[in-house]
Amino acid sequence: MRQRPAGRVLxxxxxxxxxxxxxxxxxxxxxxxxxxxxxxxxxxxMRGLVDGMTAGFYxxxxxxxxxxxxxxxxxFRVFEVYRENDKLRAENAELKAWQARALSLxxxxxxxxxxxxxxxxxxxxxxxxxxxEDPGGPFVRTFRINLGTAEGAIEGQAVIGATGLVGRIVAxxxxxxxxxxxxxLNSRVPVMIEPQGIRGMLTGQNDGAPTITYIARDAHITPxxxxxxxxxxxxxxxxxxxxxxxxxxxxxxxxxxATLFDRVMYVRVLEYTSPVADxxxxxxGPPVLNGHPQEPPxxxxxxxxxxxxxxxxxxxxxxxxxxATRPALASGDSAATHxxxxxxxxxxxxxxxxxxxxxxPPKPDAxxxxxxxxxxxxxxxxxxxxxxx
Amino acid sequence: MYGGTNFNPWRAATFLVPSLxxxxxxxMMPLPIAxxxxxxxxxxxxxxxxxxxxxxxRPDLLPALAVLVLGMIMDLLIDxxxxxxxxxxxxxxxxxxxxxxxxLTLPRGGVLVGFITVLFACGTVVWLATSFAYxxxxxxxxxxxxxxxxxxxxPLMREVFGPLQRLAGPAL
Numbered sequence: 038m039r040q041r042p043a044g045r046v047l048x049x050x051x052x053x054x055x056x057x058x059x060x061x062x063x064x065x066x067x068x069x070x071x072x073x074x075x076x077x078x079x080x081x082x083m084r085g086l087v088d089g090m091t092a093g094f095y096x097x098x099x100x101x102x103x104x105x106x107x108x109x110x111x112x113f114r115v116f117e118v119y120r121e122n123d124k125l126r127a128e129n130a131e132l133k134a135w136q137a138r139a140l141s142l143x144x145x146x147x148x149x150x151x152x153x154x155x156x157x158x159x160x161x162x163x164x165x166x167x168x169x170e171d172p173g174g175p176f177v178r179t180f181r182i183n184l185g186t187a188e189g190a191i192e193g194q195a196v197i198g199a200t201g202l203v204g205r206i207v208a209x210x211x212x213x214x215x216x217x218x219x220x221x222l223n224s225r226v227p228v229m230i231e232p233q234g235i236r237g238m239l240t241g242q243n244d245g246a247p248t249i250t251y252i253a254r255d256a257h258i259t260p261x262x263x264x265x266x267x268x269x270x271x272x273x274x275x276x277x278x279x280x281x282x283x284x285x286x287x288x289x290x291x292x293x294x295a296t297l298f299d300r301v302m303y304v305r306v307l308e309y310t311s312p313v314a315d316x317x318x319x320x321x322g323p324p325v326l327n328g329h330p331q332e333p334p335x336x337x338x339x340x341x342x343x344x345x346x347x348x349x350x351x352x353x354x355x356x357x358x359x360x361a362t363r364p365a366l367a368s369g370d371s372a373a374t375h376x377x378x379x380x381x382x383x384x385x386x387x388x389x390x391x392x393x394x395x396x397x398p399p400k401p402d403a404x405x406x407x408x409x410x411x412x413x414x415x416x417x418x419x420x421x422x423x424x425x426x
Numbered sequence: 427m428y429g430g431t432n433f434n435p436w437r438a439a440t441f442l443v444p445s446l447x448x449x450x451x452x453x454m455m456p457l458p459i460a461x462x463x464x465x466x467x468x469x470x471x472x473x474x475x476x477x478x479x480x481x482x483x484r485p486d487l488l489p490a491l492a493v494l495v496l497g498m499i500m501d502l503l504i505d506x507x508x509x510x511x512x513x514x515x516x517x518x519x520x521x522x523x524x525x526x527x528x529x530l531t532l533p534r535g536g537v538l539v540g541f542i543t544v545l546f547a548c549g550t551v552v553w554l555a556t557s558f559a560y561x562x563x564x565x566x567x568x569x570x571x572x573x574x575x576x577x578x579x580x581p582l583m584r585e586v587f588g589p590l591q592r593l594a595g596p597a598l
Contacts, residue, residue: 055490059520062494066512069498073508074559080508087502095456103458110461171458174504174511175467175568176556181456215505222560242565246465299462 081208088181088210092169095213096183099169103302110299161274163197163305164189169213178221178241178298180204184306185212193272195307201278201295202226202266203304214306218298219279220247227269228279230262230290236269239279239292246283249290258285264292274309444480444488445496447590451476452500466568470575473500474548475583477515478541481522482529483591493519507559514548514555521547541580545573 073080114121166188170181184190186209196203196216204218217224224241228249235256237249249264262282268275283293451472460469473496480488497512504511521544529540549569557563 059490059516062490062516063513063520065494066497066509066516068509069501069512070507070509070555070559073501074561077508080502084502084505087499091453091503094453099457106458106461168458170456171460171467174455174506175469175552175572176507176560176564177505178467179505222564299460299467 084208084215085210088185088208088213088215092181092183092185092210092213095169095181096167100167100302103168103171107300107302162308164308165303165305166190166214167303168301176222178218178224179207180216180218180301180304182214182216182304182306183212185210185214187211189308190214190306195266195273195277195309196304197277197307198296198301198304200297201280202273203296203298203301205272206306216304219294219296220298226273226279227267228264229267229275230256230258230264230282233257233262236267237290239264246291246293249282249292250288252288252290258282258290260284271310274307441487443590443593444484445492447587448473448476448480448488448492448496449499452496452503455500456503466571468571468575470579471548471572472576472579472583473511474514474518474545475541475576475580476587477518478522478544479584479587480591481519482526482537482540485523485526488519490516490519507556510552510555510559514552517551518544518548538577538580542577545576549573 164184166182166184168180169183170179180196180203182190182196190206190209192206192209194206196205202219204216204221204224206214207217208215219226219239219241221241224239224247226239227236228239229236230249233256235252235258237252239247240250241247252258260282264279264281266273266275266277266279278295280292280294280296283291285291454472455469460467462468477488477493477496493515494512497510497515498508500506500511500515501508522540525540525543529536532539549566549572553564553566553569
């Protein structure tokens with residue numbers, strides 16, 4: 038029997054034209070496209086609803102599928118193991134030398150910061166979550182992680198992986214959140230190119246090579262330069278590794294990301310609040326800091342304010358600033374809150390310089406520390422339910 | 427034969443088989459099944475293949491409204507701009523419904539030719555709709571790669587959906 042479209046069956050039953058149903062469907066789809074542009078709250082709410090309904094399914098099915106994909110991917114790399122092992126041994130020897138040097142410099146910088154009365158950066162705490170979904174469309178680069186508002190994740194929080202910046206949370210459901218990757222077309226991240234200190238805006242291109250725009254015309258950038266977050270805008274903490282400059286073609290600076298997005302299984306959501314956020318915008322009256330009106334300065338000079346902490350006070354404050362840790366979340370073994378950074382104590386008395394090779398080394402500055410905590414991106418973090426420091 | 431006085435619950439349930447099977451492919455899309463190659467993610471459009479196969483062989487079981495709703499669910503799940511998948515799926519549906527009898531009369535490989543034609547049309551729709559949603563022309567390479575991957579999985583999907591279509595019983 039010749040098969041007819043279901044619409045024609047419907048037409049026979051109800052009298053509704055098949056063509057009319059098809060045209061109406063097209064009109065509805067076009068309406069969705071038109072009204073769905075931008076950040077439509079209705080569709081965002083629907084996405085949150087769907088996230089909540091499917092979070093359990095993807096948390097259950099996603100990890101085995103990811104493991105299977107990794108197994109297949111590793112099967113193609115098995116022939117490179119020996120060569121890669123030799124290369125890693127050489128790198129390891131070199132890195133050990135650099136580690137000793139870095140630890141020494143770290144202590145020196147901490148002492149200089151204390152002497153210069155630089156304000157201490159706040160500890161950044163984080164939660165560890167698991168990637169349960171990958172991007173599914175050709176133009177969409179997002180992850181879904183198993184941390185939601187119930188676990189403390191909120192929109193705008195930065196997300197890092199084992200080796201660098203991953204993205205930020207753009208929608209938080211109850212037990213799952215969506216992370217916009219830095220390679221997505223809609224992603225914009227203020228970055229800085231080291232060591233020159235050139236600032237720019239990292240723009241996703243939907244492939245592995247986001248580009249940096251809004252760079253000064255006279256900037257001289259060389260391939261291999263390190264790209265980190267600049268901290269501008271207050272969303273991302275400064276100095277998170279983003280990647281390295283891959284190529285420079287005229288105004289186009291392509292970046293090779295530090296994160297291998299097809300291998301990310303665990304991420305960390307940073308609880309970061311920019312110091313700028315503590316300064317409410319005001320046009321009248323005295324400046325307001327931390328919600329309390331401040332007295333105007335007696336004189337507009339570059340001299341330090343009377344209340345500015347002395348170096349000794351800075352040292353005391355640093356010593357008293359113990360790394361606060363939170364108890365592990367009760368929601369599961371894959372989600373835990375930790376302190377990403379404990380500023381090294383800027384005093385040799387309080388924290389003697391470690392010997393090269395000493396274990397464990399003091400934590401370097403956050404959030405680079407948080408990124409470096411897990412050496413293997415595929416390895417499950419061993420800190421679930423425990424303290425990060 | 428349409429309508430009739432003998433209501434058969436099993437035959438009525440067969441209407442759900444296409445939509446459910448396509449829904450499963452939609453659910454599979456956000457799973458970590460994509461591989462990265464040369465900076466691009468390689469993942470086939472499984473729902474598009476499924477819609478093509480059902481519309482090609484059993485259009486009597488797949489209404490346009492179901493295609494519209496499945497596209498909406500797809501966009502919600504993969505974070506894509508709303509309406510893009512719906513437009514793509516409906517384009518495939520409309521083309522197949524109008525051309526299926528011609529493709530079925532072609533010699534061996536005619537259906538694959540039809541599928542590639544549909545992929546080309548749907549890829550163009552997705553590219554234009556996404557560019558409209560983002561307010562700028564996006565690179566067409568991801569769409570081309572998705573189409574290529576879809577062609578590669580087409581024979582496998584055909585083998586999977588063949589028994590399902592037989593399970594759905596004869597045409598109404």
